Amino acid sequence: MNDAEEPRPATEVRHVPREHDGHRSGRLARRPALPEEVPGPFRRSFWRSPIRGPWLTSVLGLVLLAGIVVLFVTGLLSYAAYNPDLSGINDQTPGKGWFGFYLFSWPTHPEWLYRVNQGTHVIVGLALVPFLLAKLWSVLPRLFEWPPVRNPAHALERLSLFLLVGGGVFEFATGIINIQQWYVFPGSFYTLHFYGAWVFVAAFVVHACLKAPTVIRALRSRGLIRELRTDTAHTRPEAVSAGSLVSPSPAAPTISRRGALAFAGAGSLLLVALSIGQSIGGPLRRTALLAPHGQDTGSGPGDFQINVTAAEGGITAARTGAGWRLTLSGPYPGTPVTLTRAELLAMPQHTAALSINCVEGWSSGDQTWTGVRLSDLARLAGVQHPASLLVESLQHRGGFRRAVLSAGQVLDPDSLLALRVNGADLSLDHGYPARVIVPASPGVHNTKWVATLTFGS
């Protein structure tokens, strides 16, 4: 799309001011009209794409507006899904201050809630990348405005654009790098992505408001349908008076606006097509050729995706063998109660088809879990109406070796301390001897290698 930005030969540059002097009236009049004296990219005529202009930028901006609203809402919901208000243990950003204003107790139904929320967040994020790049390209001359600062209003607006572009690219980059488990960013992903989102959204809302009149004017200037029917041969630059994005010396078009939008759209479709299989699972998983969890793991009972191995968690066969005991703690006399795996298997067993759904957007797909209901274990610990449940793993390492579940999560009839999956004992990597599985909860709250359950009342 950077079709025509070669610097014009020096002989041509001199013609430029004369060409568009006539348009420099009204609100542009205060700008010094000395384009030939400023260096390289700061000269408006340096930018030569004939399709660059407020119309294309506005269309790209509207796509981003719709997508970013989805990203922001699903992102907020994803944070709520951890139930950070329930306990500091669940809160990856305990210093969140007012940003927790909307939190609520995360439900367990519908069962697909977290799966769809997180899949949407990641897929929409990936799909927006080409539109983000196209949008940044379309406003590139703005980075090189001359003079850099015209007045205080301009200075403040440019500062907000620093937050907008910096925050936007920062959010996309941290998200995309995190799902590939390349932990190079400065600090915890949760902290960076959470507060970064608020910095970005602050600038995004103001930008959308300030640019709304420009967008409306630009979209009215050219019909969308007509523009989508215009091929390269008939593509004409916008009027120079339409705004400073329009090149005063456009090159011949090599792509139409329709072509540029289709190019970005094709990029979106390709990214989605090559990754959505990891969220859908089943036979479609193999279609996710470029997504972290697109590989088929086999067809055995334990052959589904994981994100923490026993080795990573410091779990050995010795610690999970015959000597393993589950400890049930509660506020009442008679606790703690300890149980062997055989004693757990002798209790009433319940079966539920549930999926593990990761914050990174992938899903294990439904697996058939069998084990003891958490509510039965609460009663065994002498707690009829648990207010919460602290689950602790045998893990020595890992950020999520503990989690606190809400009353609603403990009492859901499908919330289990699972002992078996798909008709076989859990494998060590899937959490043997026992793991928690709760419908609609973030994957990391389905604690593996459970050692202790502490019920609060």
Added chain:
Amino acid sequence: MRRLMRWYGANPLHLLALLGCFALAGYAAALLVPSRPLGVAVWFGGAVVGHDLLLVPLYWLADRSAMAAIGHRAPPLPAIGWINYLRVPAGLSALLLLVWFPLILRLHTHYQASTTLSPDPFLWHWLAVTGALFLLSAAAFAIRLRSARRAVTPPAPPAGTPRPTPPRHDHDHDHDHDHDVSDDRT
């Protein structure tokens, strides 16, 4: 008040909206930055210039090189634009690399240790998708070329694109300039 606003350069609502933005962003930044101020600042700054000052010059250079090199050497073709048949597959392939480079380039990620999955397939998947994109594009170009040859068309201009009814009067001049660029490089 009016004088103040003339000095400011916009209406009071503009100022109010921006102050609101900075208050919210500042509050978030105050909660974010204390952990690793320098690292966070470097990432934010890098995010601002990463695209505009790094990626854009790269794709500008690639685009111009392709136009100059191929446009100069290509045999006479019917007047159909060829550059987008190169741009689109190359751009899509580059997009996939940009998004998935930690996996494709097998950087030192936690991937294999955490998932027990092999990090090997990603490079091959990316190469295969890239190959498929170029093949599809070549096939589409061949079809276009065939139908263009069948139709009676005047001989093509030597540069890579159709330049019908140019919007500029100095069209021919620009045309020559393209040749100057490619001559410089050969």
